[in-house]
Amino acid sequence: MVNLPSSPKTAVLSSSASTPPSDLTTQTIISHIIETIQVILEQIWYYRSVYPKESFQKQRSFQLQVYSNFHPGVKQYLKETSEQILDLLKRGKLKRLFIDLYFDDKKFESYAFSFTNSILFDYIRQKCPIQFEETFKEGLLYASLQSLLFSVIGRLSRMPELKESPEFKILVSADEDTFNDMIKDQNWILEKTDLSDTHTHIRDVDVKEFKEVNLGYLNIKGYVGRRG
Template sequence: MANEGILLKLYIEVYEADSKKYSVGFSFRNSLLFEQLKNDTQFLEYGESQFSFDSFLLINNLKSFLFSVIQELNLIEKQPLKEAGNFKILVSTTDDVEMSKDDKWILERTYDEDNRENSLAFKDVKIKSFKEVKLRYLNIEGYIAGY
């Protein structure tokens, strides 16, 4: 992921019984959330003359958290469960700083359900999958968007 660019957005969709339960998007550029995190002392390092914000520390903590959740879920004793829906994580390296609304975001529908072909047409954005974890109770798919 580090070779692809800087993490700008994180988008999470949670599906239940093939219908979207909710979706959340986080923008790390021009973002009140990111500015708040910058002021959190656990992400500050003391420099020569002032405190500085280490965004790599934040991103690595975020990635570590997501992978630890996956690991914990893998260790849970398997119980008869119905097939899970999708939980999608978007990591975007595009320079579009505006968070789109649910129905218009480029990864709202990643493929056509009928023919499984990519149906993305948003400027010249290219989408590729970079991480996929399939569990019976949670499916996680990651995507990178770039030009």
């Protein structure tokens, strides 16, 4: 497991008000995925008070109202983070993405998204040409990602407000070859996970699932886990 160092507390890459075009390509799919990831990350920042709410402005993405941070430092951080995640997506190497929140170095909340059962990334890794079935339309992809985002926002908006601003980490899980390359890259930091701690306290964690994207070529499962 490796993680991106979180940005200094200075409070984004603006998410465009996307609309579903017609021709579906691998590039288009990945573009929609990275936008979804960006928007989810910013909603976590907003609703969980990672950055001051005054540093956000309303925008639209996937025809939903979302919040985007306008501070230059945070915008640059999100841009750089997105570029690194985008590189993993383009190579079919991203397995899981985590956004963990901490108080005093103790994790109290975790958002996780798994891409492991996506046929699309199998094709990309094997460098095989992809011929999508006619039933796999961009409108369907767009609607599925919109539903995922809607469920994330709905869950975040119902969670109890935090009185203080938490720290955060963005972590990714990749295959062994990619992992070995990543730990040599100064942009990534090796994150040691404590499995014994996970098993010891699993009963104390309240887990809520987000709307699943289940399209065969692309499958995304997500949840939020919060310690009681």
